[in-house]
Amino acid sequence: MWQYFMPTKVYFGEKCIERGIEALRSLGKRALILTGRRSSKENGSLDDLTRALSQIGIEWELFDDVEENPTFALVRNIVSEYRDGSFDFVIGLGGGSPMDTAKAIAVLLKNPTLNVEDLYDASRYNEALPICAIPTTAGTGSEVTQYSVLTDDAGFKKGFSHPALTFPKIAFLDARYTLNLSEALTRSTGLDALCHAVEGFLSRRATVLSDLYAKESIKLIAENLPKALKDPTDLRARENMLLASCLAGMVISQTSTTIAHALGYPLTTFKGIRHGEATAAFLDVIVEQAMIEVPEKVDFVRSVLGDVAKFLEFVGLNVRVPINDEELMLWTSRAKNAPHVQWTRGNFTEELIRYLYERVKLH
Known part of the structure; x- marks a missing residue:
C-alpha cells in the first residue's frame, strides 16, 4: 500500500x-x-x-x-x-x-x-x-x-x-x-536537489508517483546544473533547476531522505561545508549500495548521470575536512543510528560509514 x-x-x-x-x-x-x-x-x-x-x-x-x-x-x-x-x-x-x-x-x-x-x-x-x-x-x-x-x-x-x-x-x-546566486550556492543548492531526487528514488519508501517526479528531477539537474554553473544568467537553466528542486521536494515529502543526509549533517554543522555539498559527498556510495536491491533503478540513475562520482567532480564537488578520532567515532555512531538508515538501500555497516568519513578526511 x-x-x-x-x-x-x-x-x-x-x-x-x-x-x-x-x-x-x-x-x-x-x-x-x-x-x-x-x-x-x-x-x-x-x-x-x-x-x-x-x-x-x-x-x-x-x-x-x-x-x-x-x-x-x-x-x-x-x-x-x-x-x-x-x-x-x-x-x-x-x-x-x-x-x-x-x-x-x-x-x-x-x-x-x-x-x-x-x-x-x-x-x-x-x-x-x-x-x-x-x-x-x-x-x-x-x-x-x-x-x-x-x-x-x-x-x-x-x-x-x-x-x-x-x-x-x-x-x-x-x-x-535565483539569477544572482553565486557559483558556490548554485552548486550546493543544485546538489541538494540532486540528492533529494536520487535518495528519494532509491528509498525503500519510494512509490510509483514519487518515482515519476524523481526521474524528471534527475534528468533536469543533469542537463541544467552544468548550464547554470557555466552561465548564471541562463534563465531557462535556472527555471529548470527551480522546477527540479520543487519536484525533488515533492519526492522526499513522500519518501524522506536516506543516510546521505545523516552523514552530511556534521560536515555542515561543525566544519562549515554547505549542506548540499556535504550530502553529495556520499551520494555515489548511496547509489552503489542500492545496486544490491534495485539494480534497475541504479541503471536509470547511471544512464542519466553517467558515473555518479565523475558527474559530481564535473560540477565542482570537492569536500575535504579535518576530522579527529573523537569526531570520527561520534559521527559514525550517530549516522549508524539515524532514522534515515531504515529507508536506505544496501548495508551501511559501521565499517562502511567510518570509511566514508575517512574518504572526506583531510590528510
Missing part, C-alpha cells in the same frame, strides 16, 4: 507573486515575513512581495535576520519578539533556512505554551499558522515538504515535521530570484 499527500498550492513562473498574490487573502490579513539579511533584498523578491501584499491590503512585519542553518536559539528569539503580534500567517522567503524557520514559528506562535523542543513531538500540537513559502534558491524543495531542520543547543542538526501542519499552504516559485 502507498499513499500520496502534498497539499501545497504551487504558483510557478515569472512574476508569479504579483499574478498569484490574491491567493494569500485566504490565509489572513496580517503576515510575518521571515528572511535572511541580504539575498531577498538583492534579488528583488522582498520588494515584489511587500508591494504585492500592500496592494491587497495585507499588513506585514519583517524579520530579516534568519541565519544559515537556523538554531533553536534563533527560533526562541523570534518567538519572544513576535509572540504578541497577532499574525494570521507566516511567510518564509529565501533559501531553506527561512522556510524551515517559518515552519517552526508557525507552530510556536499558534501554540504559545510549547517550546522549540516540543516541535519534535507532533502529538503535542494539532494546529499551526498557515505558511507561505517563496524559495530563492534551487534548492531545498522546502516549499513543498513538511520537514524543517534546525540546529539544537548541542550543535547537531535535527529535523522535525508534522504530517499536515508544516506543509506550506502556498508556494511562489520565480526563477528570476
Whole structure:
C-alpha cells in the first residue's frame, strides 16, 4: 500500500507573486515575513512581495535576520519578539533556512505554551499558522515538504515535521530570484536537489508517483546544473533547476531522505561545508549500495548521470575536512543510528560509514 499527500498550492513562473498574490487573502490579513539579511533584498523578491501584499491590503512585519542553518536559539528569539503580534500567517522567503524557520514559528506562535523542543513531538500540537513559502534558491524543495531542520543547543542538526501542519499552504516559485546566486550556492543548492531526487528514488519508501517526479528531477539537474554553473544568467537553466528542486521536494515529502543526509549533517554543522555539498559527498556510495536491491533503478540513475562520482567532480564537488578520532567515532555512531538508515538501500555497516568519513578526511 502507498499513499500520496502534498497539499501545497504551487504558483510557478515569472512574476508569479504579483499574478498569484490574491491567493494569500485566504490565509489572513496580517503576515510575518521571515528572511535572511541580504539575498531577498538583492534579488528583488522582498520588494515584489511587500508591494504585492500592500496592494491587497495585507499588513506585514519583517524579520530579516534568519541565519544559515537556523538554531533553536534563533527560533526562541523570534518567538519572544513576535509572540504578541497577532499574525494570521507566516511567510518564509529565501533559501531553506527561512522556510524551515517559518515552519517552526508557525507552530510556536499558534501554540504559545510549547517550546522549540516540543516541535519534535507532533502529538503535542494539532494546529499551526498557515505558511507561505517563496524559495530563492534551487534548492531545498522546502516549499513543498513538511520537514524543517534546525540546529539544537548541542550543535547537531535535527529535523522535525508534522504530517499536515508544516506543509506550506502556498508556494511562489520565480526563477528570476535565483539569477544572482553565486557559483558556490548554485552548486550546493543544485546538489541538494540532486540528492533529494536520487535518495528519494532509491528509498525503500519510494512509490510509483514519487518515482515519476524523481526521474524528471534527475534528468533536469543533469542537463541544467552544468548550464547554470557555466552561465548564471541562463534563465531557462535556472527555471529548470527551480522546477527540479520543487519536484525533488515533492519526492522526499513522500519518501524522506536516506543516510546521505545523516552523514552530511556534521560536515555542515561543525566544519562549515554547505549542506548540499556535504550530502553529495556520499551520494555515489548511496547509489552503489542500492545496486544490491534495485539494480534497475541504479541503471536509470547511471544512464542519466553517467558515473555518479565523475558527474559530481564535473560540477565542482570537492569536500575535504579535518576530522579527529573523537569526531570520527561520534559521527559514525550517530549516522549508524539515524532514522534515515531504515529507508536506505544496501548495508551501511559501521565499517562502511567510518570509511566514508575517512574518504572526506583531510590528510
